[in-house]
Amino acid sequence: MRGIAVYLEGGGPGPDTHEALRLGMDAFPGDLRTRARAREMNRKLVACGGRDEAFAAWSSPTADTRYPIRLLPVDSEGPVSGGFADHLANRREDRWPISHTDEERIHLMIQFMETWIAADPSALTDFYGAGFRSEALPSQHLLEGFRKKQIEAALTKATKATGKGRYHKTRHAPALPARIAPHRVRERCPAGRRLFTVAGNLIQAA
Secondary structure, eight states, X not given: OOEXXXXXXXXXXXXXXXXXXXHHHHHSOHHHHHHHHHTTOEEEEEEOBSHHHHHHHXXXXXXXXXXXXXXXXXXXOSOOOSOHHHHHXXXXXXXOSOTTSOGGGEEEESSOHHHHHTTOHHHHHHHHOTTOOGGGSOOSSOOTTSOHHHHHHHHHHHHTTSTTOSOOTTTTGGGXXXXXXXXXXXXXXXXXXXXXXXXXXXXXXX
């Protein structure tokens, strides 16, 4: 049986927040879901919590055989200058034994998921409502060169006067992927475009 599984970093400390992120992220790449259904493929998206947990679930030798296509998207946590697998194998905080892994299975959110969130100011305006300051977000077309602290500061400045309050990773992030336009991520985050392209090609070839 053909199937594709995505093991995602994030979701906070417990099952409720994991499920909220899973539902939000599952709604995000709508065209890929449609294509997988057309190919009669099983789909599974797992919000794993921490990045080490995501890697452990993705690399488990006892993984469900219904999902031979297994993707691991995690935050890069910094600039990326080479291959994605090498980045995770060499990063001091990770040191994962994946330097020889098929690069199509490894994906990075550069430099973290909030970079994707910041890619669609219109979606954030709709979510936060009155008081949201879209001009506080980076106006540059490509966003992956901005460090985490810069994106975090921009999101805080943009949201602090809203009724929902300052951007909060656990309270707000799970609801946002379902609202963000995938084409905005493709346009402004090349690593995001790579994920969509590779996943689409793998679905088509399955």
